[in-house]
Amino acid sequence: MRIKARHHLREDAVKNILENLKANFGESAEADLIGKKLEIAESDEEQDFVLVNGEPLLFAVDDTYFPTIRGALKMKPKKKRVVVDMGAVKFVAKGADIMSPGIVDVDTDIRRNDLVIICDEVHGKPLAIGRALVNADAMMGNRGKAVKSLHYIGDRIWKMEV
Numbered sequence: 001m002r003i004k005a006r007h008h009l010r011e012d013a014v015k016n017i018l019e020n021l022k023a024n025f026g027e028s029a030e031a032d033l034i035g036k037k038l039e040i041a042e043s044d045e046e047q048d049f050v051l052v053n054g055e056p057l058l059f060a061v062d063d064t065y066f067p068t069i070r071g072a073l074k075m076k077p078k079k080k081r082v083v084v085d086m087g088a089v090k091f092v093a094k095g096a097d098i099m100s101p102g103i104v105d106v107d108t109d110i111r112r113n114d115l116v117i118i119c120d121e122v123h124g125k126p127l128a129i130g131r132a133l134v135n136a137d138a139m140m141g142n143r144g145k146a147v148k149s150l151h152y153i154g155d156r157i158w159k160m161e162v
Contacts, residue, residue: 001156006041006051014038017050017058017065024066025077032075033057043160056160061150066115068157072126082106082116082139082147084127089120092127095155098147103140110136116147128152 009017017038022030039051050058050065057071067075084092088102104121110132118128130147132139139146151157 001043001045001047001160003041003049003160003162004044006039009038009040009050013040020064021058025075025079029067029075029077041162045156047157049160051162054162056157056162059151059157061115064115066129067117068151069126069129069153070158072117072129077117079107080110080114080116082110082118082130082132083121083124084118085121089127092118092149093153095128095149095152097145097149098128098130100134100139100142100144100146103146106136106139108136110139115150118147118149 018030018033033052036053041049041051043049048060049056055070056068057074058065059068082098082103083105084098084102085104092098098118110116112132112135114132116130116132117126118130119126128149129151130149132147133145
């Protein structure tokens with residue numbers, strides 16, 4: 001995946017993105033982007049990204065911007081996180097959906113269709129970005145899929161050239 005066009009964001013667009021991040025992740029996520037150069041970038045695969053000082057830290061999903069794995073590594077958000085056990089890590093890192101039995105902790109504010117960050121239990125490092133298929137209270141201890149994987153380490157977004 002390559003960037004085919006990029007341009008600076010207007011102040012009102014930056015404000016909307018920062019407000020969205022603040023609503024989802026709290027003050028700390030917004031603070032990481034204030035005072036930095038933000039650009040919108042269109043890829044050759046019709047995916048939009050927000051470049052923060054030249055790095056693709058946010059990507060567009062259904063008219064909202066959410067951190068990429070690189071963005072989650074930099075911003076270290078504490079909300080919208082699903083923690084998986086170490087047995088699930090190798091599967092998640094290859095793009096597998098997250099199954100309920102592999103989940104050891106979950107942010108209780110997560111609702112069905114929310115975007116979430118999947119992290120490992122030992123280091124807390126982001127492994128993937130996904131969409132919740134069930135509410136937080138139904139994620140742990142059940143059977144079946146809990147999160148649909150959208151972006152994972154080693155995929156086309158991770159390897160994107162800017």
